[in-house]
Amino acid sequence: MRHFLDIRDHSADTLQAMLDHAAEMKSALKAGRDGPKPLAGKSVAMIFEKPSTRTRVSFEVGISQLGGTPLMMSAQDMQIGRGESIEDTARVLSRYVDAITIRCFSHDMLLTLAEHATVPVVNALTERSHPCQIMADLQTMIERHGPLDGQIVTWIGDGNNVAASWIEAAARFNFQLRIACPEGYAPPAELTAWARAEGADLVMYDSAIEAATGSQTLVTDVWISMGDEEGTRREDFRPFQLNEELLAVAAGDAVVMHCLPAWRGMEITEAVIDGPQSAVFDEAENRLHAQKAVLSWCVSGN
Ligand code: CP
Ligand code: NVA
DSSP: OOOBOOGGGSOHHHHHHHHHHHHHHHHHHHTTOOOOOTTTTOEEEEEESSOOSHHHHHHHHHHHHTTOEEEEEEGGGSGGGGTOOHHHHHHHHHHHOSEEEEEOSOHHHHHHHHHHOSSOEEEOOOSSOOHHHHHHHHHHHHHHHSSSTTOEEEEESOOOHHHHHHHHHHHHSSOEEEEEOOTTOOOOHHHHHHHHHTTOEEEEESOHHHHHTTOSEEEEOOSSOTTOOOTTHHHHHGGGOBOHHHHHHSOTTOEEEEOSOOOBTTTBOHHHHTSTTBOHHHHHHHHHHHHHHHHHHHHHOO
């Protein structure tokens, strides 16, 4: 079963082939050429337990472009919202559809769905990871700076689900990943230990400015993710804002990424996100192309 649950489950070759395919499909679409239709006659169920703009629309449009029918389902409107088990949901949906995407709080719910489904399952974000986002981010890095080998990427802010998938990507590709998080918000120690054991070039910083110095890509995300308590986060993260001062010490051709939605004036300043070095809307667009490559791999192996 070709599930796409996490970056770590796949080899660099498989991931690179998906990224190449995403780039090909993007060029074809821009040139007005009709692309392959691996989902012709197939349906994909999209379950959302949390809000979404990009993930929902890019999957829905991507599935249609691949010839398939997307079925959007809010978890609250399904029987899982009233307590039906995720195991039975997996078994039933597998009788109707050819793949399932799910955005849910619990990563274990994703894993249980995948274990009991007899069709491919794609992680559309959990509290622990967001692999589809990182596929789009890698595609954007390649577009801006060429092959991933030897590049320097700096994550600034929360060691959250998006950071976790970046760490998994650093374990698969040969770029340096610098991480600057406030005390108490570092990514899980077992994840960084695993990534280092897999060969990831991870460097932890206490200072955002040091982490940004000479970096080619600066990435951040919200300080309060879906499901997080606000607590003292606003004050705790203040020294980790992606602002003009950080961009000034980065490489001259550095780009800025943010998975969006963004809170201007909090984790990123308006001047940076709307400035000439921002790649955030290319990054958002690439969700479409990268996820088409993921779905295509899930249902047809390429
Ligand atoms: N980046 C991202 O996943 O955005 P949405 O929450 O809008 O899907
Ligand atoms: N870390 C954010 C990402 C949103 C796309 C969250 O989980 O809310």
